[in-house]
Ligand SMILES: Nc1ncnc2c1ncn2[C@@H]1O[C@H](COP(=O)(O)OP(=O)(O)OP(=O)(O)O)[C@@H](O)[C@H]1O
């Protein structure tokens with residue numbers, strides 16, 4: 650469905666006002682996402698995850714330099730094709746809440762997304778109302794973005810992406826600011842979308858939230874794809890992981906703290 654081959658992304662920066670330099674934000678990254686798959690992209694803050702999403706959607710800053718190949722459904726993702734597919738076959742749940750139109754009510758934002766995806770106005774309105782109810786936002790349907798909490802705004806963005814019925818959904822930190830029930834609901838929805846034969850890229854800094862729903866995980870570090878492994882490889886001491894970085898990410902999870910501290914196990918046999 651989505652093939653990324655040795656993608657390199659550079660952005661300009663200015664150490665002094667007269668001197669421009671290029672920072673490599675994505676460095677020869679390759680990954681592919683198959684239909685039916687939830688593919689998690691996990692890495693620390695600044696690893697380049699959101700820029701990867703922007704590169705796929707065609708939403709990079711205009712000064713960006715991009716090399717390598719991006720294919721969606723075996724056809725190159727040119728800027729014109731990205732424009733044509735965005736909000737239709739390609740949907741993004743953006744990390745930034747500022748993606749919402751500050752002058753539109755929640756109901757309108759979701760309806761517009763439905764109309765962009767091809768629904769007529771009455772059907773779009775009905776679908777928007779159903780999704781707002783699903784995400785417990787009916788009471789906020791007439792609210793503007795500044796009247797929404799962070800978690801509510803996030804759920805409006807999720808409803809907007811869901812309404813498009815896209816073949817590839819990129820969810821960039823979709824559960825930040827949500828309570829555990831809402832988070833589980835969103836992650837379950839992403840899994841359900843994949844089960845319909847669509848592809849989901851789940852971007853998160855938190856491996857813990859990704860593993861229960863992901864089929865495969867790509868670990869990013871400073872713009873590079875360090876390792877792609879199945880979710881099942883994250884078990885035990887991480888013996889099945891090939892990179893020390895992916896292993897240490899796994900071992901650093903709170904539930905694994907005991908397994909990385911043998912002395913604790915010795916003192917507390919009840920935990921063994
Ligand atoms: N528009 C931009 N111009 C210049 N540099 C940028 C721009 N956007 C991001 N960067 C830089 O690129 C790097 C990767 O940023 P990115 O937002 O992709 O990280 P991330 O992995 O999504 O992090 P987070 O988990 O905090 O969202 C960072 O060092 C960031 O400072």
Ligand code: NI
Pocket residue numbers: 698699700744821
């Ligand atoms: Ni990000």
